[in-house]
Amino acid sequence: MFNIFSYSFMQYALIVGVLVSLCAALLGVLLVLRRYSMIGDGLSHVGFGALSVAYALGAAPMTVAVPVVIAAAFLLLGLSESKKIKGDSAIAVLSSSALAIGVVANSMAGGSASDLGGYLFGSILALKKSDVIVSVILSLVVIILFGLFKNRIFAVTFDMPFAKSAGVHVRFYNLLLALLIAITVVVGMQIVGTMLISSLIIFPALSAMQIAESFKGVIILSAVISVVTFVVGLLVSLTLPAGAMIVLCNLCVLVVCTVIGKVVKRK
Amino acid sequence: MNVISCKNITVHNERTLALTDVSFDVKKGEFLTIVGENGAGKSTLARVILGIITPEEGSVTIDTAVRGKIGYLPQQSSAQRDFPASVYEVVLSGNIGATGLIPFYSRAQKARARGNMEMLGIANLSKKSYRALSGGQQQRVLLARALCAADEVLLLDEPTAGLDPLVTKELYTTVRHLCDEHGMTVIMVSHDIAAAMKYSDRILHLASSVRFIGTPAEYEKTPLGASFGTEDSNV
Numbered sequence: 001m002f003n004i005f006s007y008s009f010m011q012y013a014l015i016v017g018v019l020v021s022l023c024a025a026l027l028g029v030l031l032v033l034r035r036y037s038m039i040g041d042g043l044s045h046v047g048f049g050a051l052s053v054a055y056a057l058g059a060a061p062m063t064v065a066v067p068v069v070i071a072a073a074f075l076l077l078g079l080s081e082s083k084k085i086k087g088d089s090a091i092a093v094l095s096s097s098a099l100a101i102g103v104v105a106n107s108m109a110g111g112s113a114s115d116l117g118g119y120l121f122g123s124i125l126a127l128k129k130s131d132v133i134v135s136v137i138l139s140l141v142v143i144i145l146f147g148l149f150k151n152r153i154f155a156v157t158f159d160m161p162f163a164k165s166a167g168v169h170v171r172f173y174n175l176l177l178a179l180l181i182a183i184t185v186v187v188g189m190q191i192v193g194t195m196l197i198s199s200l201i202i203f204p205a206l207s208a209m210q211i212a213e214s215f216k217g218v219i220i221l222s223a224v225i226s227v228v229t230f231v232v233g234l235l236v237s238l239t240l241p242a243g244a245m246i247v248l249c250n251l252c253v254l255v256v257c258t259v260i261g262k263v264v265k266r267k
Numbered sequence: 268m269n270v271i272s273c274k275n276i277t278v279h280n281e282r283t284l285a286l287t288d289v290s291f292d293v294k295k296g297e298f299l300t301i302v303g304e305n306g307a308g309k310s311t312l313a314r315v316i317l318g319i320i321t322p323e324e325g326s327v328t329i330d331t332a333v334r335g336k337i338g339y340l341p342q343q344s345s346a347q348r349d350f351p352a353s354v355y356e357v358v359l360s361g362n363i364g365a366t367g368l369i370p371f372y373s374r375a376q377k378a379r380a381r382g383n384m385e386m387l388g389i390a391n392l393s394k395k396s397y398r399a400l401s402g403g404q405q406q407r408v409l410l411a412r413a414l415c416a417a418d419e420v421l422l423l424d425e426p427t428a429g430l431d432p433l434v435t436k437e438l439y440t441t442v443r444h445l446c447d448e449h450g451m452t453v454i455m456v457s458h459d460i461a462a463a464m465k466y467s468d469r470i471l472h473l474a475s476s477v478r479f480i481g482t483p484a485e486y487e488k489t490p491l492g493a494s495f496g497t498e499d500s501n502v
Contacts, residue, residue, distance in 0.1 A: 035346050148370045155363040158350055165317040165339040166364030166416055213396035214353035265399075 013124035013191065013242070016131050017230050019139040020188040021200055025226030026142055027181050028201035029218055030157050032209070039076050040201035042091035043185045046072040048194035049098030049105070051119050056109035062130075065186050072098075073178035073185075122193030122243045124234075135187050142180055146219070149173075154215050192243030200226065203250035210254075210261035225253055268295045270333050270420055270452050271316060276325035278311055285311045286322070287476040295330075295419075298446045298453045300463035303473035309456040310342070312473065313424050316454070330419075333452075335364060338417025340409050342424050349398040354408050357397050358384055361415025376415070383411040387441065403434030410441070421445065423455040427462070435459075439466045464492075 005011055024040075031039055047069050054064035076091060102119075118126070146153065155163045156173045164170050181201075189197040208221035233246030271293040278286040285308040293299055301309050314320040316327060317339055329337075338361070361383075362376040372380075384390045387407045392400065397408060406426055413421055423442070427435040443466050445451040457463055463470055464483040472479040472491050479491050486492035 033346065033350060151360065151363060151366065151370065151372065154352070154356065155360045158352060158357065158360060159341060159344075159347060161314075161319065161341040162339055162360075162412070162416075163363065164319045165337065165341075165422075166361075167335060168363060209351050212351055213394075213399075215351065215356050216353075218351050 009124065009127065012127040012129070012132055013234065014231070016127055016135040016187065017124075017191050017234060018227055019135040020184060020191065021204075021226040021230040022223055023135075023139050023142045023180070023184045024188055024197075024200040025204040025222040026146055026219060027177065027184060028203075028205040028226075029208070029222050030153065030177060031181065032202055032205040033157050036077070037198075037202050038088060038091045039073070040181065040185060040198035042076060042095040043069055043073055043182060044189055044194040044197045045095035045102075046098040047186055047189050047197075048119050049100075049102035051194075052102035052105040052109075056105040062186070066183070069186050070179060070182040073182035074175065077174050077178040118193075119189075120193050120195045121241060122189060122191050122196065124191055124242055126190055131187060131190060134183070138180070138183050138187065142184075145176070145180075150216075150219075158215075192246060196243045196247050199247045199250060200230075203247070203254055204229070207250070207254045207257040210257040211264070225250075225257075229253055268330075269293065270295050270330045271454075272328040273312075273316070274326050274328070276312070276315055276322045276327065278308070278315060278320060278322050280308075280311060284475060286315070289325070289473070289477055291471055291477060291480050293420075293452060293454060296446065296450050296452055297469060298443065298455070298467040299469045299471060300455045300457050300467040301471045301473055302457055302460050302463050303478075307473045308475050309473055310424055313339075313422055313454070313456050316422060333419045336416065336418040337420045337422055338413030338415070340406075340413045340421070340423040340426055342428065343405070343409070348405070352397045353393070354384070354389065354395050354397055354400070355380065355393045357408050358411045358415060361412035364416055380411070380415055383414040386414075387411050401434075402430050403437065406430065406434075406438060407441075410438075414445075417451065419450075420452045420454070423453065425456055425458065427457070427459060435462070442466070460492075 005014060028040070031037055047065050050065040050068040051061050054061045072094060076094065152168055152173065155166070155168060156170055160170055184201070185197055188200055192200060204222040204226035205218070207225050208218045212218040212221050229249040230246055233249040234242050237245035269292040274290050276286050276289040289312065301312060303309050311320060315322050317337060318327075359372055359377065359380045362372055362380065365376070366372065381390065384393060387410060389404065389407050389411060392404065392408070397405065400408065410426070413423070421442075427438055430438065439462055442453055442455070446453050455467070464486065467483065469480065469482055470486045471477060472486070479486060479489055
């Protein structure tokens with residue numbers, strides 16, 4: 001079973017997948033707890049639009065997708081702070097517009113349905129060495145930041161007005177969160193596709209929240225669940241689509257966690 | 268001695284005028300309640316005092332001994348009520364303003380968090396999850412957190428919202444006790460005028476501008492206070 005990892009694309013898939021899942025899970029906890037779950041979904045649609053446009057123009061996909069998704073993340077997290085436009089409708093407008101632009105761009109460039117499929121559902125074969133480097137740097141940054149600033153991250157996530165009153169630079173943390181989420185989405189959507197990347201962000205955090213009683217517990221459990229479901233999903237997928245299998249593994253874990261959470265709380 | 272002095276504060280909220288020419292002083296050790304209807308600018312005024320909002324006109328002068336040491340108890344958001352965090356984690360986070368860039372809390376800060384939990388009678392809940400607590404317990408946790416940040420001044424924004432009468436009374440008694448026994452200066456934003464009359468030293472009635480400021484006895488004699496005096500109260 002393990003000799004499938006003698007192929008370099010499988011090695012890349014495993015390294016990038018584990019690291020991106022880890023980042024998605026850690027950042028996902030912060031998004032889910034602040035009721036920003038749909039931001040991951042919105043960003044992945046923006047990523048799809050950017051990839052399609054890049055393909056239509058003949059530009060390198062990542063050089064277009066990365067800045068566009070980062071810009072969208074700043075916009076969405078910024079909008080949620082001011083109350084002029086409600087965050088959820090802003091996300092809906094942005095994500096469906098991006099999806100429409102992507103489909104039109106793909107059609108104008110004479111792209112086939114299989115190209116679209118690759119973007120929508122990911123392809124682990126498409127991973128390159130540069131993705132490995134980006135995911136290693138990204139995960140190092142995320143883990144170091146969580147280690148150094150865990151108290152501040154908790155204070156900002158739990159209660160933004162209080163953190164502001166205590167002199168924490170809340171805006172800086174929001175922008176940093178937007179930046180890291182955007183990079184996670186862009187790297188992750190190559191593995192599981194734009195349609196499924198948001199599940200890597202939301203599922204592990206949600207599962208962990210059903211059981212863990214402390215913030216620290218949620219963070220650790222979310223990271224563990226995310227990495228385990230990715231590896232199991234990838235291994236059992238063999239002939240099936242890996243991205244979808246990973247999401248289904250996450251769904252199973254969520255169901256189990258919810259049941260355990262209910263049983264434990266009843267006692 | 269004045270701990271906080273607000274002079275001619277004016278703030279616009281989006282397009283409406285939230286605060287117009289608001290001036291008042293907060294004396295050391297007093298319990299001041301800011302009352303007024305919805306949209307009267309009470310929470311905005313609280314945020315101005317905390318420095319979260321910068322007023323377009325006027326100034327807030329805060330005593331140097333107190334600056335940056337105001338313990339804030341904001342209104343709870345719905346996301347917060349079912350937040351998976353232990354009580355100890357929440358209370359400890361009150362020290363965040365004093366940590367600078369150090370990534371962990373000092374022994375003194377941890378001791379302070381435990382001390383505040385004991386004072387408010389929630390030490391036994393330390394390992395419990397915040398979301399599993401009742402509304403009154405949650406407010407006590409947030410009050411303990413605010414005390415970690417506060418050396419001199421507490422600013423409470425509608426701390427009794429959604430609490431039952433008995434728990435509300437307990438909370439007011441606790442706040443009064445902090446004032447009398449621990450020398451805390453308390454500024455409370457509240458809807459509950461009857462409770463404000465009973466527990467606070469002075470009342471500030473806000474309706475975009477200052478309509479009244481003075482003791483409860485004086486307030487009762489004004490048309491503003493009289494109209495509220497007959498209303499039913501929780502306490």
